[in-house]
Amino acid sequence: MTIFLGRETARELDACIEDMRPVWIGRLRDYVSVPSTFHFPEDVAERTRLCLEGGLRPEHVPHHATLARRIGDDLAALGLRVTAGAGTLPGDEAGVPYVRARTDGDGPVDLLFSSHYDVVGADPGTWRTDPFAALENDGWIFGRGTSDAKGPLSAMVSAWEAIQRTGLRPARAVEFLFTGDEEVGGRRGVRSAELRGTLDARACVVGEPSALRGARTIGVMTKGRMEIRLTARPTASGSAHSGLAGGDSPLERMVSVLEHLRRDRERLAEAFRRCAEEEPAWSGVERAEPQVRILGLRQSAVASSGNITGGMAEARVEVRFHPPMSGDRVEEWLRSALAAQGDAGLEVEITRWNEPAVLPPAHGLHAEVARRAERMGLGLSVAAFPAGSDMSPLVNLHGIPTCIASCADLAANAIHGDDERISERELLDSVKLYAALMLEGT
Numbered sequence: 001m002t003i004f005l006g007r008e009t010a011r012e013l014d015a016c017i018e019d020m021r022p023v024w025i026g027r028l029r030d031y032v033s034v035p036s037t038f039h040f041p042e043d044v045a046e047r048t049r050l051c052l053e054g055g056l057r058p059e060h061v062p063h064h065a066t067l068a069r070r071i072g073d074d075l076a077a078l079g080l081r082v083t084a085g086a087g088t089l090p091g092d093e094a095g096v097p098y099v100r101a102r103t104d105g106d107g108p109v110d111l112l113f114s115s116h117y118d119v120v121g122a123d124p125g126t127w128r129t130d131p132f133a134a135l136e137n138d139g140w141i142f143g144r145g146t147s148d149a150k151g152p153l154s155a156m157v158s159a160w161e162a163i164q165r166t167g168l169r170p171a172r173a174v175e176f177l178f179t180g181d182e183e184v185g186g187r188r189g190v191r192s193a194e195l196r197g198t199l200d201a202r203a204c205v206v207g208e209p210s211a212l213r214g215a216r217t218i219g220v221m222t223k224g225r226m227e228i229r230l231t232a233r234p235t236a237s238g239s240a241h242s243g244l245a246g247g248d249s250p251l252e253r254m255v256s257v258l259e260h261l262r263r264d265r266e267r268l269a270e271a272f273r274r275c276a277e278e279e280p281a282w283s284g285v286e287r288a289e290p291q292v293r294i295l296g297l298r299q300s301a302v303a304s305s306g307n308i309t310g311g312m313a314e315a316r317v318e319v320r321f322h323p324p325m326s327g328d329r330v331e332e333w334l335r336s337a338l339a340a341q342g343d344a345g346l347e348v349e350i351t352r353w354n355e356p357a358v359l360p361p362a363h364g365l366h367a368e369v370a371r372r373a374e375r376m377g378l379g380l381s382v383a384a385f386p387a388g389s390d391m392s393p394l395v396n397l398h399g400i401p402t403c404i405a406s407c408a409d410l411a412a413n414a415i416h417g418d419d420e421r422i423s424e425r426e427l428l429d430s431v432k433l434y435a436a437l438m439l440e441g442t
């Protein structure tokens with residue numbers, strides 16, 4: 001027998017949401033009040049090293065364990081079987097805790113709900129409210145992580161509570177996975193050695209703010225991000241003395257290479273358009289052309305007299321790209337753009353933080369999410385997710401068909417910005433969406 005999720009189900013959920021509203025808003029406020037940011041050194045190279053290579057110490061993650069414990073307790077109190085663990089890299093003194101929980105039974109997991117409890121930093125000096133006080137005002141909750149991603153994460157927990165309280169049937173085997181390092185690359189989270197080979201689900205929904213300026217969307221693809229570090233050192237031909245070298249300083253070489261990369265962006269965009277034509281999957285989904293941004297440029301060891309132009313120049317460049325562009329194609333572009341500059345004598349170091357990922361169009365997860373949302377009175381349409389996310393490792397590393405969905409607005413709610421927020425409506429609609437996904441029926 002096929003059970004259709006009908007108006008009656010939506011009404012039952014609405015009534016429960018109305019009852020539980022203060023409790024669920026309180027849950028989000030509690031999560032936001034734990035400042036689960038990373039306390040990394042200011043130096044970018046050192047920070048990158050800690051993210052990619054290891055050496056994490058307890059003082060870098062002073063609040064992660066507190067929040068992971070709280071989330072685990074909440075899930076256990078709702079009758080789920082909770083497993084806690086920590087993701088590590090070699091050389092770590094401390095790991096980053098993750099929380100997993102699943103419904104009874106040992107059968108295969110039907111739907112995995114994944115999100116992250118870590119947040120980016122917040123400067124209290126530039127916020128209008130205390131970023132970790134989770135103040136409520138006029139239907140909005142303000143605070144770091146309210147939208148990205150403690151709102152969606154807490155909505156997943158509360159959705160399970162909604163199922164329990166309404167007595168609706170959750171015939172699907174459901175698992176939750178909440179990790180603590182999505183914002184710094186996920187090497188100790190979804191990509192960690194501890195989780196490799198342990199995740200298995202028919203499909204996964206990632207809880208991130210996926211609405212875009214009022215339009216609720218299901219993210220069916222997510223961006224890749226590559227960081228390029230360029231270093232120019234003094235050459236034997238260029239003397240350290242400006243009067244002798246004709247301006248061949250590392251800094252000037254670097255500036256002309258950066259100018260060239262910026263001009264050459266159009267060639268990268270063309271390559272993107274070409275591969276989009278070669279791969280017509282999701283052709284109706286609008287996605288961004290590759291973005292090339294200069295993140296930083298610095299010169300070291302310049303003598304104060306101003307007459308010496310030696311020292312070293314360093315630049316950081318970032319490329320973000322949607323599928324079907326791949327990291328390999330971006331690297332190809334970069335190598336040829338640099339080669340066109342002749343021998344600028346640059347050292348090139350490439351870090352791929354994230355590969356882009358796509359939900360296989362034939363899988364049908366997006367249609368299933370859209371249909372259930374529709375029955376709950378929430379219209380969700382398919383879109384490209386405009387940032388990186390854990391969808392990448394879930395698809396590329398764990399092979400789980402994944403989409404990104406919530407009712408929280410990514411752009412309008414100032415995620416990663418000052419005065420990040422979520423409306424009560426967005427939070428409670430997200431609860432309703434996730435509850436509808438957990439139910440038996442279609």
Ligand SMILES: [Zn+2]
Pocket residue numbers: 116148149182208
């Ligand atoms: Zn996020």
